[in-house]
Amino acid sequence: MPRKEHITGLDIGTTKVCAVVGEVDDGEVHIAGVGSVPSSGIRKGVVIDIEATTNAIEDAVERAERMSGEEIRGLYVGISGEHISSTNSRGIIAISRGDHEISPSDVERVIDAARMAALPASDREIVHLLPRGFVVDGHDGVRNPVGMYGARLEVEAQIVTGTSTVLANLLKCVQRAGLEVEEIALEPLASAEAVLTSAERELGVVLADIGGGTTSLGVFVGGGLCHTAILPVGGHHLTADVAVGLRTPVAEAEKLKIRYGAASVQDASEGEMIEVFNVGDREPRVLPRRVLCEIIEPRLQEICSLMRLQIRRSGFGHVVPAGIVLTGGTALLRGIAKFVSEKLELPARVGMPDHLGGLVDAVRSPIFSTGVGLVLHGVRHGGAKAVRTTNGHGIFGRMRGWIREMVGT
Numbered sequence: 001m002p003r004k005e006h007i008t009g010l011d012i013g014t015t016k017v018c019a020v021v022g023e024v025d026d027g028e029v030h031i032a033g034v035g036s037v038p039s040s041g042i043r044k045g046v047v048i049d050i051e052a053t054t055n056a057i058e059d060a061v062e063r064a065e066r067m068s069g070e071e072i073r074g075l076y077v078g079i080s081g082e083h084i085s086s087t088n089s090r091g092i093i094a095i096s097r098g099d100h101e102i103s104p105s106d107v108e109r110v111i112d113a114a115r116m117a118a119l120p121a122s123d124r125e126i127v128h129l130l131p132r133g134f135v136v137d138g139h140d141g142v143r144n145p146v147g148m149y150g151a152r153l154e155v156e157a158q159i160v161t162g163t164s165t166v167l168a169n170l171l172k173c174v175q176r177a178g179l180e181v182e183e184i185a186l187e188p189l190a191s192a193e194a195v196l197t198s199a200e201r202e203l204g205v206v207l208a209d210i211g212g213g214t215t216s217l218g219v220f221v222g223g224g225l226c227h228t229a230i231l232p233v234g235g236h237h238l239t240a241d242v243a244v245g246l247r248t249p250v251a252e253a254e255k256l257k258i259r260y261g262a263a264s265v266q267d268a269s270e271g272e273m274i275e276v277f278n279v280g281d282r283e284p285r286v287l288p289r290r291v292l293c294e295i296i297e298p299r300l301q302e303i304c305s306l307m308r309l310q311i312r313r314s315g316f317g318h319v320v321p322a323g324i325v326l327t328g329g330t331a332l333l334r335g336i337a338k339f340v341s342e343k344l345e346l347p348a349r350v351g352m353p354d355h356l357g358g359l360v361d362a363v364r365s366p367i368f369s370t371g372v373g374l375v376l377h378g379v380r381h382g383g384a385k386a387v388r389t390t391n392g393h394g395i396f397g398r399m400r401g402w403i404r405e406m407v408g409t
Ligand SMILES: Nc1ncnc2c1ncn2[C@@H]1O[C@H](COP(=O)(O)OP(=O)(O)OP(=O)(O)O)[C@@H](O)[C@H]1O
Pocket: 012, 013, 014, 015, 016, 017, 044, 045, 080, 210, 211, 212, 213, 214, 215, 234, 235, 236, 239, 254, 257, 258, 261, 327, 328, 329, 330, 331, 332, 333, 334, 366, 367
């Protein structure tokens, strides 16, 4: 990697589109610029309006360019939405060469075998193929088999797929904004880069990015991703409930939630009062803050139940001693870590981008975890090269070819 390189992450979220420029200098990542604009073309993590999303991407990138003084072309783009699913796959090959020493091309071959074993349906594309560990002649727990002797090599991999058309719509927006996609990365995987420690990943941890329209989960055990799911619920639902419950416009409900909201009714002390403006803008009503929290709590409880179900479904719920790390804008809700910890019976903390150089203050919020994480993903995984296979077609290379066909460019 050259001494100074710029890597840009693009988080196309339900509430905001945000571009983060990272400057990589001798392996250290400095935040050089951020551009964030409200998004209106995304619903539950998925593009529903190409025009609006394209405009938001252009705006966000332009702002990030101005702040960083760098021209942006290639982007690491986050993907999200309920269409994402993940499965385990296993690849097995024989090491037939005389000396039985495992070479890098054997590793590529076994990963290809895992991919073949899990070829997605024709309307789905592979987004990630993540090796979790290798098995050499029946001995598991091998992190890097290159150089070892063995007759049989197996890989355990996590395969993440998404619906082709949904991915195509997202990539089309980026292309129409005149930008190039370096690689796409799953939102919770990107956020994990920004907020999890390597000790947590080794030990076993759940990452929950609770945004505006989605809650994305990633379960990490032994350093790797074991399960992922994107649930179509988030902070918007809390706001919508407040708007209905207090009969107030959504914009006012959003303000109330942010200013006075809390995860649990217990967080509001007796006698605390808030002012609520009615639809129609008459005199404000004065209500106990408790009433607001009574609306938020059950919805958050529901989100917790959905998370609990997914964690259980992952089959790894019993091996996450590092607990759950919350990020995304909704992680800013008062008392959320305590609430989630009680409901899921796991230790919980709020995570946000940290330990970086440069303009860290501009991104030190759980809202920017995905954007910053995409930059770190680009840096740590060396981009599309990291998933290139022997035949020269990276997972993403294949996908881009297919995307080109689809959008006719
Ligand atoms: N202080 C706060 N308290 C509670 N909620 C907050 C606070 N600040 C922001 N939020 C909520 O966070 C949400 C936005 O978070 P975020 O920016 O992570 O979402 P997003 O990435 O755009 O959406 P998604 O990831 O779901 O596609 C909004 O619902 C907003 O109301």
